[in-house]
Amino acid sequence: MLNEINKLKAQGYNSICFWLPALNIGGGNYAFVQMINSIVKNSDINIYYCDFKDGYATYLLKNNKKVKIIEYKENDLVFPLKEKTIIITNSTRPIQITKMNPNNKIILWHYETTLCAWNIVFLDDETKSFFKLVNETKCMTYIDWGAKNSIEKQLNISLAETPYIPITLEPHNKIELANTNLINKNEINICWLSRLALEKVQALYYLIENISNYKTNKKINFHIIGDGIKAKEVQEFVKIYRNINFIFTSTLLLDDMREYLIKNVDLLFCMGASVLEGAALKIPSVGLLLDDYGKKINSEYAFWLFDSSDYCTAIMQYQTNEFNGKLTKIKDMLDLIYNNSENKQIYGNKCYEHYIKYHSSYYEASKNLLKVANNSLYVIHI
Incomplete structure (x- = not known):
């Protein structure tokens, strides 16, 4: 410097x-x-x-x-x-x-x-x-x-x-508490971490639709950490998805949020710095697609942080054809984590290594x- x-x-x-x-x-x-x-x-x-x-x-x-x-x-x-x-x-x-x-x-x-x-x-x-x-x-x-x-x-x-x-996001001492085991082998515990804002909720909605269509005998816990002007709309939106147990925490203080992720989450879906929060804790972390304000997203895809390219933690839906990273079906991500319990640690480590290399300084x-x-x-x- x-x-x-x-x-x-x-x-x-x-x-x-x-x-x-x-x-x-x-x-x-x-x-x-x-x-x-x-x-x-x-x-x-x-x-x-x-x-x-x-x-x-x-x-x-x-x-x-x-x-x-x-x-x-x-x-x-x-x-x-x-x-x-x-x-x-x-x-x-x-x-x-x-x-x-x-x-x-x-x-x-x-x-x-x-x-x-x-x-x-x-x-x-x-x-x-x-x-x-x-x-x-x-x-x-x-x-x-x-x-x-x-x-x-x-x-x-x-x-x-x-x-x-x-x-x-610079490394912090919460990494010492990282949980490499599934929260509960009989449950799916996934999380959205982001503001419930106009430019973000369509990403949440297409994620919910994909999770709802996932075939499983396990209880699905969907943790939503965040608040914003679209919070009431989101709470209404989720009522039709009766096969998912939604847990709303609202906004959490930084240390509280990190401890919540450690204790409750196997797989994190979000965008921006929130993806790095998960990766810094060795939680498998996924970047979602975005689109124009209020425009519905029709996709089955997202990307592991370690499959990203050129520092992306989210991309627009219309950018998928030019994106140099690798997109994966959300269904396949769930299969990887929940059909083999060792994959939480393996994929969490891969996200962590990508974060350290590209986003930690x-x-x-x-x-x-x-x-x-x-x-x-x-x-x-x-």
Whole structure:
């Protein structure tokens, strides 16, 4: 990482400002904070974070004296830093960043797999010119292949290659408690771990339909960990599936959630960082298909984390034909785990090894982010 920092300094950049004003608890601002912690631990470059006064990142960084918090005010029309700065933000935030030093670089991280309303992000229909600039300057990076491909499909463009900045979860001590045995040999214990949100529930619904069609004499316990605006809709949806015992826990605190997984779950189905939560505990973990908001998913397939490609923890339904990973029928996944009790440990270990190799280091993620900053040609001219 120090090599990348020195390259930035050689270009005249002694400051980095992360820009993601947000009051909600989200994966993006959490990931930025973890990368910041890694950067300040391994370098002496100046780090700023622009956030709301009571923002989530501000709370997480309150004890980090090496990071200077800039309060975000929606009516401010001038970027607060006068010095030449690297600005790192999400791909949908450029409209928030206004007049600034003309030598600043903006680096964009796109972490949405679902489609974005670019016509709303850019009020004057600047989308085409924006992505032309992104391509020419290589200033945008992506969370995985699915996120990049979704833009390419939506806008019918080809995007330049940059290092991926994947979803990351650093190892924790709960791994010591990992349960390699089936919870109950006479039961099936599977789990959904995610927010019950508009862009996610169709993945849950197609999973439930597949589980309901699974032929077994065992009792099926379907654990649902999470809450959200679609919670009541989900509770109504599951009433017709009388062959499944649904257990709703709502949202659990992090340590409580991990202990719940250890004690109650043989097989985890979800997307994003939730897949890594299971893999980090050596629980067989599966990435699901997503689709447009509210659109029904008709599929029998998902993918083991270790069968993924290019850091994907979920893909859109329309991406399955181009996905370089391996898809497996959900029925076959259940057969593997419940027809041979040793497979819980075998497949859990395979998921864990994939997680460790590709998704366990914020140091590597932040180093790749700095590499994008070094290689980008995007300098603001206002």
